[in-house]
Every structure is written in C-alpha cells, then in structure tokens.
Amino acid sequence: MDGSRIRTLGRRPAIDVLSREDLERVHSATLDVLETTGLEVGSARVLGLLAEAGAKIDPAARRVRFPGHMVEAAVEAAPRDFLLAARDPAADVIVDGSRGYLSLDGCAAEVVDLDTGARRPPTRDDLRKATILADATPEVAYLWPCVAVTDVPPEAQASYQTLIQLVHSSKHVSAMATYSERDARIAVEMATVVAGSAEALRARPIVSTFQCSLSPLMYDEGPIEAALAFAEAGLPCGFVAMAIGTAGAPTTLAGHLVSLNAELLGGITILETLVPGAPTYYGPYEAFMDLMSGGIGLAWGPEDVLFKLAAAQLARRYDLPMNIIAFGTGAKTQDWQAGAQHALSLMGVLASGDVDLVSATGTIYGSRVFAFENVLLDAELWDIAARILEGFPVSEDLLAVDVIEAVGPAGHFLDQDHTLAHMRERWRARFFGSESWEAWEAAGRPEPKDRARDRAREIVATHEPLPLPEDVERELHAIAARTTGG
Amino acid sequence: MEELLATLRDSLIGSRRDAALAVTARLLEEGAPPETILQEGLAAAMIELGARWTRGEVYLPEVVAAATLFERCNDLLEPALLSSGVERTGGRVVLATVKGDLHDLGKNMVGAMLKTVGFEVHDIGKNAPVDTIVAAVGEVRPEILGLSALLTTTVPEQRRVIEALAEAGLRDSVKVMVGGAPVTETWAAEIGADGFAPDAPRAVQVALAITGR
Numbered sequence: 001m002d003g004s005r006i007r008t009l010g011r012r013p014a015i016d017v018l019s020r021e022d023l024e025r026v027h028s029a030t031l032d033v034l035e036t037t038g039l040e041v042g043s044a045r046v047l048g049l050l051a052e053a054g055a056k057i058d059p060a061a062r063r064v065r066f067p068g069h070m071v072e073a074a075v076e077a078a079p080r081d082f083l084l085a086a087r088d089p090a091a092d093v094i095v096d097g098s099r100g101y102l103s104l105d106g107c108a109a110e111v112v113d114l115d116t117g118a119r120r121p122p123t124r125d126d127l128r129k130a131t132i133l134a135d136a137t138p139e140v141a142y143l144w145p146c147v148a149v150t151d152v153p154p155e156a157q158a159s160y161q162t163l164i165q166l167v168h169s170s171k172h173v174s175a176m177a178t179y180s181e182r183d184a185r186i187a188v189e190m191a192t193v194v195a196g197s198a199e200a201l202r203a204r205p206i207v208s209t210f211q212c213s214l215s216p217l218m219y220d221e222g223p224i225e226a227a228l229a230f231a232e233a234g235l236p237c238g239f240v241a242m243a244i245g246t247a248g249a250p251t252t253l254a255g256h257l258v259s260l261n262a263e264l265l266g267g268i269t270i271l272e273t274l275v276p277g278a279p280t281y282y283g284p285y286e287a288f289m290d291l292m293s294g295g296i297g298l299a300w301g302p303e304d305v306l307f308k309l310a311a312a313q314l315a316r317r318y319d320l321p322m323n324i325i326a327f328g329t330g331a332k333t334q335d336w337q338a339g340a341q342h343a344l345s346l347m348g349v350l351a352s353g354d355v356d357l358v359s360a361t362g363t364i365y366g367s368r369v370f371a372f373e374n375v376l377l378d379a380e381l382w383d384i385a386a387r388i389l390e391g392f393p394v395s396e397d398l399l400a401v402d403v404i405e406a407v408g409p410a411g412h413f414l415d416q417d418h419t420l421a422h423m424r425e426r427w428r429a430r431f432f433g434s435e436s437w438e439a440w441e442a443a444g445r446p447e448p449k450d451r452a453r454d455r456a457r458e459i460v461a462t463h464e465p466l467p468l469p470e471d472v473e474r475e476l477h478a479i480a481a482r483t484t485g486g
Numbered sequence: 487m488e489e490l491l492a493t494l495r496d497s498l499i500g501s502r503r504d505a506a507l508a509v510t511a512r513l514l515e516e517g518a519p520p521e522t523i524l525q526e527g528l529a530a531a532m533i534e535l536g537a538r539w540t541r542g543e544v545y546l547p548e549v550v551a552a553a554t555l556f557e558r559c560n561d562l563l564e565p566a567l568l569s570s571g572v573e574r575t576g577g578r579v580v581l582a583t584v585k586g587d588l589h590d591l592g593k594n595m596v597g598a599m600l601k602t603v604g605f606e607v608h609d610i611g612k613n614a615p616v617d618t619i620v621a622a623v624g625e626v627r628p629e630i631l632g633l634s635a636l637l638t639t640t641v642p643e644q645r646r647v648i649e650a651l652a653e654a655g656l657r658d659s660v661k662v663m664v665g666g667a668p669v670t671e672t673w674a675a676e677i678g679a680d681g682f683a684p685d686a687p688r689a690v691q692v693a694l695a696i697t698g699r
Binding site: 042107109110119120121148150153154155157158177179214218220246247248251289290291292293294295296368 | 539542545546547588589591592595637638639640641642667668670672673684685686687
C-alpha cells in the first residue's frame with residue numbers, strides 16, 4: 001500500500017490455450033455466423049442506419065447480417081487506447097493495455113445487510129454505503145452501480161444509481177445499468193453537469209457505460225440506442241455478452257466462444273459503423289448453466305478459466321481493449337468455495353495478457369447478491385495478485401550476503417539492522433488469519449469475512465469521499481427527481 | 487402393446503426423436519387407446535425422468551429435450567384424443583414474460599414441462615403488457631398464471647399484474663406463480679404471489695401442489 005488512489009495490475013503474461021489455427025477457426029466461424037445468421041436488433045432506427053451503411057437488413061425479422069469486411073473495418077476503427085476519467089484525476093483509468101483495473105460489481109438484485117446480515121432487496125442507502133466503501137478501497141479502480149435500488153420506481157432506478165455513484169465517489173462511474181436511450185441521455189446530462197460542459201466531458205469522460213446483448217444473438221432496442229447516445233456524447237461504451245453456455249449459447253466451449261464473439265463483434269460493428277472511432281471495449285463474460293438446476297452463473301469450474309484465456313486471445317487478435325470477468329462464484333457466503341473460485345478466476349486473469357478492465361468485486365451467488373465484506377476480501381486477493389506481478393528486486397544489499405555472514409550458521413536474523421530496514425516491505429494480510437489456534441479460540445473463532453465486515457462498517461462510517469460542489473449536487477438531485485413518476 | 491409402450495418410454499427418456507414419433511404412430515395404428523399412450527407411455531416416461539432428475543442422474547437439458555419431444559408425440563395423439571371424447575384432466579395455465587422484458591427461456595422451459603404433467607399451457611409470449619395478461623386470464627380462465635421477469639427493472643411488473651388482477655376482480659380465480667433470476671421467495675410473498683420456484687422442475691412441483699394435484 002503506497003497511498004495511491006487505485007491499485008492496478010501490471011503487465012501480465014499471456015497463456016495461449018488455443019493454437020494459432022484454432023484461433024483463426026473461431027474467428028472465421030464468427031464471421032460466418034454474422035454473415036449467415038446475423039443479429040436481431042430491436043431498433044428500426046438502427047436497422048435503417050445499418051442498411052445505409054451496407055449491412056443486409058431483413059426489416060420484418062429485424063435481422064441484420066454483416067459482410068465480413070464490414071466487421072473487420074469496424075474492429076479496425078475502434079481505438080486501442082482511451083481514458084475513463086475520474087472526478088479525482090489521481091483515480092483515472094487509463095485504458096492502454098499496460099494496467100489492469102478492477103471494478104465494483106453491478107446491479108445485484110439483493111444485498112446482505114451490513115448490520116444484520118439478512119438478505120433483502122437493496123435500497124439507495126445500500127448503494128451509497130457500497131460506493132463509499134469502493135471509493136475508499138484502492139483495489140477498486142472504478143464503479144458500477146453494485147445493487148439495483150428498489151426504493152425508487154423502476155423508471156427512476158438508473159438515474160438515482162448514477163446520482164449516488166457521482167455524489168459518493170470521485171472514481172470513474174460506469175452507468176452500466178442504463179438500458180434505454182432516455183436513461184442514457186439522463187446519465188450524459190448528469191455527467192455534463194459534473195464536468196461543467198459537454199466539451200469538458202468529452203475531454204474527460206467521467207461516466208461511461210457498457211451495453212449487453214441478449215443471448216443468443218440479439219440487441220434489444222433500448223440498449224443499442226443507449227450505446228449510440230453515449231457514444232455520440234463522446235462517452236466510452238463497451239459491449240458485454242453474458243451468454244450462458246448450454247442455455248443462451250452452445251454447450252461446447254468452442255461454440256460458446258463463437259456465439260459470444262459474434263454478439264460482441266456485432267455490437268462493436270454497429271457502434272463503429274455508426275459512430276466511427278467511438279471508444280469501446282470487448283467484454284466476454286462467460287457464464288454457464290448449472291446442468292442440474294438450470295441455475296445461471298452458479299456452476300464454476302475449469303471451463304471458466306479456459307474460456308477467459310481463449311477470449312483474451314481473441315481480444316489480442318483484434319487489438320481491442322478487453323474487459324474480462326473474475327470473481328464469479330455460486331457460493332452463498334464468503335466460504336472456502338467463494339475464496340477458491342475467486343482466487344482461481346483471478347489467476348486466470350493473471351495469465352490473460354493485456355486485459356484492461358477486470359469485473360467485478362462484491363457479489364456472491366452468481367452475481368445476484370451483493371455483500372460488503374466481499375469487496376474487501378477480493379481486494380486482498382487483488383493486492384496479492386498485483387504484488388505477484390510486481391516481482392521482487394535484487395541488489396547487493398538485498399542479496400544480504402554480509403548479513404548472512406554476520407549471522408552465520410545456527411544464528412537468527414530477527415535483530416539484524418537489515419531485517420529492521422526491510423521487513424516492512426513484506427506483504428501483510430489484512431483479513432486472512434495467521435493467529436495461533438489458541439488466540440483464534442479466544443477471539444471466538446473469527447473468519448476472514450468477520451474481520452472484513454468489521455472493517456467495512458468502519459470505512460462506511462468514517463470515509464468521506466471528495467464532495468461535489470453543493471449546487472452541482474442539487475442539480476443532480478433535480479435531474480433524478482424528474483425521472484420518477486413515468 | 488406393452489412392449490411398444492416400453493419402447494416409447496425409453497425413446498422419450500433417451501430423447502430419440504424419430505423412434506418416439508414412429509412408435510407413437512405405430513401404437514395408434516395398432517389401435518391402442520390414445521389416453522393409454524398418453525398416460526402409460528408419454529406421461530409415465532416424464533414421471534420417470536423427473537424422478538431420475540431428482541436423484542441427480544440426468545441433466546436438465548435431457549428433461550427439457552424430452553418435454554419438447556413429448557409435445558410432438560402428443561400432437562400425433564391430439565386428433566385421436568379429441569375424437570375419443572376424453573376430458574382433459576390437467577388445468578389451464580397462462581404464461582407470460584412481463585412488459586419490458588424479452589427474456590423468455592425460463593418461461594419456455596416451464597411451459598414445456600407443465601405440458602408434460604397434463605396442463606394446458608397458453609403462452610402469451612414476452613414483453614406482455616399488464617392489460618394483455620389480465621385479458622388473457624379473463625378469457626382463458628386458467629388455474630395458474632405464471633409471470634416471468636429477468637431484469638431488476640421489470641420485476642416490479644409482476645406486482646402490477648397482481649394488482650391489476652385484483653382490480654379486474656380476477657385475483658381470487660387464479661393462482662399466480664412468479665419466477666426469474668432476481669425473483670425470490672421474499673419478493674413472491676411481498677407481492678402476494680401464490681407460488682415461486684427457483685427452477686423449471688420445481689415450478690412443476692409447485693404448480694401441482696398449489697392446484698391440489
């Protein structure tokens with residue numbers, strides 16, 4: 001911990017799980033799908049614009065089919081580097097392949113109450129607390145609205161979430177739960193108020209979004225029109241596909257990859273064709289149906305890591321910024337299962353090369369339930385990962401030959417100046433337990449999650465995010481209030 | 487005939503499409519009563535498959551594939567069932583994905599599986615406005631209304647439908663079941679739904695239970 005606002009992952013090695021030939025087969029199969037099957041797009045306006053741009057449109061079926069050259073040109077048009085600016089420039093997310101940034105998770109349908117531990121529908125106050133926690137946690141670089149707030153009408157959900165994110169943190173805000181053009185325009189309006197002007201916002205986009213396909217192979221009207229509204233305002237808009245293997249995508253990894261790749265390239269093609277050069281990213285979020293229950297995102301296994309690494313290979317092939325997913329678990333609490341699955345998926349991220357954005361921390365139970373303590377437990381894993389990537393230095397002093405000579409055989413190093421000078425460079429756990437069995441018993445057998453929950457409560461009670469000017473905050477409230485009541 | 491019924495059950499359980507359809511046709515040709523083919527062949531196979539699923543021996547896609555095949559075999563029986571004048575024993579169900587939501591995979595799975603236990607399923611599709619759903623309930627007079635929603639922004643529509651049913655004086659005539667990823671037992675209770683299930687096979691169990699079967 002060096003006092004930085006955000007803690008990032010440095011350069012990561014890339015492990016290829018697909019041979020060069022197989023990678024090309026996945027790519028050309030994807031182009032086949034986009035040209036033969038195409039995508040269903042729910043917006044007549046977008047279909048009309050795509051027809052003018054040379055895509056093949058079947059208006060009755062709302063289907064668009066893309067010739068391969070159109071997809072290749074769109075991928076080419078997407079910039080490799082861009083900025084996800086933060087209100088506090090020290091928390092800027094610089095997307096250029098050199099660093100990996102972690103986000104808070106998004107729009108969980110339930111929350112584990114920070115005080116009572118009960119699972120219940122989330123409120124604005126939960127989002128406020130979680131945003132404060134993320135603002136204070138360096139490992140969380142930028143914010144999603146981590147719970148779907150249920151104490152405002154559904155049509156005001158997106159605007160209140162963006163409001164809370166902007167007010168209670170100075171980190172970059174992803175308005176990822178913005179599902180319509182109207183909500184996108186409201187998010188842009190709020191961001192403009194905070195930035196000061198449309199030009200200032202364009203130069204430093206403090207808000208971005210991503211939009212999701214509906215698997216298999218669909219973009220609904222609201223999300224695709226929202227994507228264009230963000231892009232036209234100069235705000236980055238990623239594409240994310242959460243195709244669920246066996247349900248919304250083929251059950252085989254190769255087929256799952258093709259179907260999900262087609263959705264992402266299709267979305268990026270729509271965006272780059274209509275708003276050339278718009279900052280975007282490639283977000284393959286693998287999910288798998290539980291074969292017994294049909295549950296979504298609850299089954300986690302080696303396929304998760306294999307899929308990640310293969311998808312990262314595709315992103316590298318396209319030279320697109322990539323948003324990878326980690327920290328998925330079917331666990332219902334912060335137990336061995338959650339810890340193992342989170343750690344192993346993070347190891348997958350560590351082997352995935354120049355991945356820019358890593359999603360997402362804070363949820364359990366297939367991303368459906370947000371739990372505050374999870375953010376801090378994941379942060380500890382992230383800190384370990386970042387530390388591993390930093391490696392360790394070697395120098396005359398650090399090799400410590402003189403000290404080894406001074407201590408000699410059968411001595412000890414505890415009281416050496418060298419030890420006192422360097423021991424604080426050693427990593428120290430915040431939540432993992434390393435006490436004796438007796439001390440553990442005496443303390444009432446605490447688990448890492450208990451320490452993390454205590455710390456989360458403390459942070460939420462004491463951390464003060466960089467405030468917005470009062471008039472700006474008032475204006476944001478006025479904009480949000482406008483969205484209630486239909 | 488016993489042997490052919492056994493083959494039909496095996497074909498359905500194994501999702502062997504051609505064999506199941508051929509055996510159904512053959513049973514009809516040989517004069518087997520259509521309700522026997524339905525009960526001792528198709529329905530019995532689905533009960534067996536459900537039991538195997540409960541024991542963890544088969545995967546959900548095998549159950550869904552068999553349910554789809556059940557429907558195709560049942561289509562072959564339909565004319566004979568109608569002319570034999572046998573009364574349907576299952577109740578009627580109306581299914582919908584609520585307004586604003588295009589996710590209908592879960593609803594479709596539930597629909598396919600409800601048919602296999604004898605329910606007559608009226609699926610009014612996805613993105614269904616409250617009025618359309620209430621009108622369908624008024625028209626079809628189902629025992630069960632199933633409402634699906636996958637988005638946190640569309641889940642509140644389930645409450646609106648229940649309120650609209652009450653205003654239309656239809657609430658007491660129908661049991662309402664809700665489902666979808668953000669839907670929980672607590673939510674179901676809060677909006678006054680009669681049933682909730684986290685997955686399709688359990689939805690069938692709940693449907694049977696709340697209609698007293």
